[in-house]
Amino acid sequence: MNPDKPKMGFFETIANIDRRVIFLFVGFAVIIPVLLSFSCREEATPIVQSIFDKIESLPEGSKVLMSFDYGPSTVPEVQPMVDAFLRHCCEKNLKIYMMALWGTGHNLISESMEDIIKEEFPHKVYGLDYVNLGFKAGQQGLINVILTDLKKMYTTDALGSEIDAVPMMVDIRNLKSFDLILSMGGGFPGIKEWVLFGGDPGNIPVAGGATAVSAPLLYPYYPRQLLGLLGGIKGAAEYESALIKGYPKFKTYSHPGIDMMGPQTVAHIVIVLFIVIGNITFFMGRKKEEEEKREGGALK
Amino acid sequence: MRKDLVWLFGGVLFFGLLYLLNWGVKAISTDLLVWIGAFLSLAILSFLYQDNPFYKFAEHLFVGVSAAYWMCMGFWNTLVPNLIAKLHPPIVKGVLPAIAEKPPEYWYIIPAALGIMFLMRLSPKAPWISRWALAFIVGTTTGLNLVRYLRSDFVGQIKSTLIPVIVVENGSLSVGGSFSNIVIVLGVLCGLIYFFFSKEHKGIFGVASRVGIYILMITFGASFGYTVMARISLLVGRMQFLFGDWMGLLQ
Numbered sequence: 001m002n003p004d005k006p007k008m009g010f011f012e013t014i015a016n017i018d019r020r021v022i023f024l025f026v027g028f029a030v031i032i033p034v035l036l037s038f039s040c041r042e043e044a045t046p047i048v049q050s051i052f053d054k055i056e057s058l059p060e061g062s063k064v065l066m067s068f069d070y071g072p073s074t075v076p077e078v079q080p081m082v083d084a085f086l087r088h089c090c091e092k093n094l095k096i097y098m099m100a101l102w103g104t105g106h107n108l109i110s111e112s113m114e115d116i117i118k119e120e121f122p123h124k125v126y127g128l129d130y131v132n133l134g135f136k137a138g139q140q141g142l143i144n145v146i147l148t149d150l151k152k153m154y155t156t157d158a159l160g161s162e163i164d165a166v167p168m169m170v171d172i173r174n175l176k177s178f179d180l181i182l183s184m185g186g187g188f189p190g191i192k193e194w195v196l197f198g199g200d201p202g203n204i205p206v207a208g209g210a211t212a213v214s215a216p217l218l219y220p221y222y223p224r225q226l227l228g229l230l231g232g233i234k235g236a237a238e239y240e241s242a243l244i245k246g247y248p249k250f251k252t253y254s255h256p257g258i259d260m261m262g263p264q265t266v267a268h269i270v271i272v273l274f275i276v277i278g279n280i281t282f283f284m285g286r287k288k289e290e291e292e293k294r295e296g297g298a299l300k
Numbered sequence: 301m302r303k304d305l306v307w308l309f310g311g312v313l314f315f316g317l318l319y320l321l322n323w324g325v326k327a328i329s330t331d332l333l334v335w336i337g338a339f340l341s342l343a344i345l346s347f348l349y350q351d352n353p354f355y356k357f358a359e360h361l362f363v364g365v366s367a368a369y370w371m372c373m374g375f376w377n378t379l380v381p382n383l384i385a386k387l388h389p390p391i392v393k394g395v396l397p398a399i400a401e402k403p404p405e406y407w408y409i410i411p412a413a414l415g416i417m418f419l420m421r422l423s424p425k426a427p428w429i430s431r432w433a434l435a436f437i438v439g440t441t442t443g444l445n446l447v448r449y450l451r452s453d454f455v456g457q458i459k460s461t462l463i464p465v466i467v468v469e470n471g472s473l474s475v476g477g478s479f480s481n482i483v484i485v486l487g488v489l490c491g492l493i494y495f496f497f498s499k500e501h502k503g504i505f506g507v508a509s510r511v512g513i514y515i516l517m518i519t520f521g522a523s524f525g526y527t528v529m530a531r532i533s534l535l536v537g538r539m540q541f542l543f544g545d546w547m548g549l550l551q
Contacts, residue, residue, distance in 0.1 A: 023348045030532065034539045035549060076537025077530060103373040137378040144444060155381070155399050162398035200452040212530035216523045224460045225452060232526060233533040260536045267532045 011284045014277060022274060029270040030263045038262035044242035047219075048235055051207045051228035052088070052242040054180060060093040062179040063172070067194065067208075068112075070186035071104030074211050078184050079108075080236035080257035081209030083116050084243055085182055090121040090129075091247055095168050097178070099133040099154075101142065101189045106135035106158070120253070127166045134158030139189040143197035147175045175202050180227075183208035191218055195225050209235055237261045327548030338546040341538055383412055461488050487515045 032038075044052060058064070066085065070078045089096050096117075098109045109132050117124050124130060133154050136142050145153050150172055154163055163169050171177065175198050183194045183206065191208045199206030205227045210218055212232025222229055230239055236257030244251045329335065343358035376395075385392040385399050386408040393400035414433045421430035465485055467477030493505065494512030501509040544550035 020349060026532075026535075030535050030539055031543070034536060034543055037550065073534075076540075077533045103370060103377065106373070106377065135373065135377050137374075137382070140448075141440075141444060144448075155402075156396055160396050160398055165398070196448040196452040200456060201448070212526040212533065216519070216526050220457060220460065225456055232529050233536075234529065256540075259540075260533060263536045263539070264529060264532055267535075268528065271528055 011281045015281045015285055025270055025274070026267055029267040033263040033266045036262075037259070038266070039258050040237075040261045040265055042234075042237045042241040042258055042261060044238040044245075047222055047228050048230055048238040049228075049242060050223065051182075051230070052239065052246070054205065054207065054227055055085075055088050055092060055094070056246070058092060058094055058179055061095060063095045063097060063168075063177060064089050065097045065099065065175070065178045065181045067181070067183040067185075068098065068100040068105030068108050069102050069183055069190045070108070070211070071102055072108075074186035075108070076256075076260070077211050077233050077236070078186060078209060079112075080233065080255070080260070081230045081239065082108075082112055082184050083254070084236060084239045084257070085184070085209075086112060086116045087120065087250060087253070088243055090117060090124060093129075096130040097133060097168075097172075098130065100135040101139060101193070102186075103135050103137075109134070109158070127161075128168055131166055131168055132158040140193040140197045143175075143189075143193055147198055147202050150174050150177070175204055178204060180204075181206045181208075185209070185214065186211045187214055190214065191226070191229070192221075195221050200225060209239075233257055233260050233264060329546050329548060334546050338542055341542060345538070383408055383415075387412070461485060486511070491515050 055064075066082075066089075068082070086096065098113070100106050100109060113130070113132060117130055126132075134157065136153055138145070138153070142153060151163055151169075156163055157166050157169070175181070181194055181198055181204055183191045185191045185208060191206070191210055191214075194206050194208070198204060206225070207227035207229065209230030210232070212234075215229065215231030215235070218226065218229055219231075230236055237255075237260065238257075240250075240255040240257045244255070329338075340358045340361070343354040346352055347355040380392055381396060381399075385396055385402075386405045389400050389402045389404060414436060417429050418433040419430070421427050423429075461484060463481045463484065465478060465482050467474040467481060469477060490508045490512035492512070493508040494501075494516065496509075499505055540550065
């Protein structure tokens with residue numbers, strides 16, 4: 001230890017703390033609840049419940065368009081929403097049309113079909129109960145075209161079959177043929193584009209789920225232009241809880257949204273504590289500086 | 301290799317051995333892809349300690365794989381079905397047999413020409429040609445967005461703000477609904493006043509402007525909170541992968 005080095009007080013030590021110590025605390029705040037499988041009880045808020053109620057109110061055979069507008073980087077947040085929507089739509093015997101505005105969404109559709117529809121609902125038939133339309137480039141321009149003519153852009157499904165050879169595509173003309181549009185998004189193009197270019201001009205109900213980063217920008221559209229919104233993993237967890245409440249059999253299924261809320265809660269508490277400590281340190285430091293200035297002035 | 305890096309990866313090795321000794325090898329994944337995923341996850345997370353060659357390797361690999369993925373997607377999902385199949389359908393018989401018999405649509409030569417003009421940016425002699433294609437994109441996108449944004453973001457949002465400040469539900473006053481609507485109306489008005497600089501922010505106007513900035517602060521705080529939630533979700537996702545899919549410690 002260097003005896004010439006002035007001893008730092010508690011608040012000075014905190015102010016100069018290595019950022020890696022904070023990472024370590026946040027890491028433990030996440031790892032420990034994950035290992036202990038700590039989770040919290042969730043209740044659906046009105047903005048989430050409204051989507052659940054809408055899907056509940058749709059009669060059997062109604063057409064739901066699901067747009068996979070996200071990529072692998074946001075899978076932990078968005079995939080739980082997709083899984084919950086797919087389970088709910090399959091349980092209600094709705095016809096599911098899957099497409100992607102993001103190139104990365106293409107593979108995620110295939111994964112979701114394998115993991116949820118084929119595994120949990122093996123009686124569902126491709127082309128009759130669900131279809132994969134794949135990715136098409138064009139972003140909001142694509143929505144603008146399919147608003148009036150879907151088959152102009154989609155001449156085949158993702159597997160290369162002619163679009164009219166897919167039974168559930170025969171009576172589809174444009175976006176107005178759908179009873180509900182669900183967009184699961186992580187940015188541009190996403191829910192906002194579906195509202196602006198599909199929902200509003202076509203008067204079609206639009207709802208969906210968004211990453212927590214983009215969710216605050218979408219709340220102004222609720223409830224007039226956006227039927228409901230799952231904001232981040234909290235929204236996914238709320239939807240899963242609503243699904244379990246409505247269909248208790250789903251309690252035994254995987255519910256990653258609810259599972260993630262335990263680590264989320266603990267990590268948030270740790271971050272809030274750090275923010276409080278950081279603010280106290282900042283104000284203490286400022287007070288000390290002012291005192292030193294005053295003392296310096298008095299000496300002069 | 302630097303001393304701290306030896307410590308870092310020595311630590312990983314230590315915990316790995318500890319795991320093998322304590323929990324047994326049965327639970328750990330035998331899937332090679334999971335092991336590659338775990339290695340890359342740890343390599344990226346090692347950046348939290350400090351920059352190192354493992355992180356650099358994972359980062360460069362990610363950039364390379366992403367570029368290749370988008371190139372393949374661009375070719376097979378855009379160029380082939382949207383251009384090649386339209387100009388000469390028989391050529392795509394092997395990949396898109398359903399549309400191989402359709403008649404060619406020669407007007408697709410125009411977008412093809414615009415695409416080639418775009419690539420002229422790479423030419424040292426005539427890069428200006430790319431500006432024509434760019435001008436076309438800017439023009440159409442502006443036209444497309446202007447109408448929709450004006451309708452939904454401008455008029456639509458004004459409509460959403462014109463709401464009753466006294467909400468009556470089932471014949472009685474809804475305190476919560478009324479409070480919520482008052483916050484929306486006042487929040488919008490005060491936020492707008494804050495950005496109105498043609499009048500000095502004094503008196504009532506100054507108070508409203510002050511409320512406006514508080515509303516903005518709360519909005520930024522909410523956005524920050526949501527961002528934290530998003531980032532923690534990604535971390536939880538990775539930890540579930542590492543401790544669940546890879547190490548098999550989670551049920």
